[in-house]
Amino acid sequence: MNILEEMLQMARDAMDRAYAPYSNFFVGAVIKAESGRLYAGCNVENASYPAGSCAEQGAISAMILGGDTKIQEMVVMGNGEHLVSPCGSCRQRIREFANSDTVIHICDRNGVRKSMTLEELLPISFGPENLKV
Numbered sequence: 340m341n342i343l344e345e346m347l348q349m350a351r352d353a354m355d356r357a358y359a360p361y362s363n364f365f366v367g368a369v370i371k372a373e374s375g376r377l378y379a380g381c382n383v384e385n386a387s388y389p390a391g392s393c394a395e396q397g398a399i400s401a402m403i404l405g406g407d408t409k410i411q412e413m414v415v416m417g418n419g420e421h422l423v424s425p426c427g428s429c430r431q432r433i434r435e436f437a438n439s440d441t442v443i444h445i446c447d448r449n450g451v452r453k454s455m456t457l458e459e460l461l462p463i464s465f466g467p468e469n470l471k472v
């Protein structure tokens with residue numbers, strides 16, 4: 340299995356474990372960090388809706404806990420006709436740990452539907468460099 344296939348399989352498993360009883364919209368996310376290690380996350384909803392969290396957030400938390408801080412490549416996976424691209428807040432969360440050319444694969448259970456760079460998803464972004472004044 341190549342690394343992308345491994346990421347897709349981890350994302351499928353994460354989707355299957357998502358806690359989404361309110362939206363029934365199950366999302367999995369997998370980060371390949373610079374170390375080569377893979378980190379997965381799923382969305383976790385809450386009866387108090389705004390307290391829920393996205394799959395990308397979970398994957399970022401796992402990465403930080405694992406000792407990595409640089410996202411090399413990422414998979415985001417969800418069902419439906421429309422592309423499940425990271426929400427606006429998650430684009431900014433990814434931005435903290437990625438470069439403009441970091442590739443995000445937008446996927447469904449069957450595989451990659453579209454691959455985009457962070458710069459395409461979040462152009463002219465605000466990041467840690469802005470605070471180095």
Ligand code: THU
Pocket residue numbers: 359362364365366381382383384391392393394395415423424425426429
């Ligand atoms: N969701 C994610 O986990 N990631 C995204 O990028 C889009 C939305 C989740 C949040 C919520 O649990 C459900 O999908 C419906 O919005």
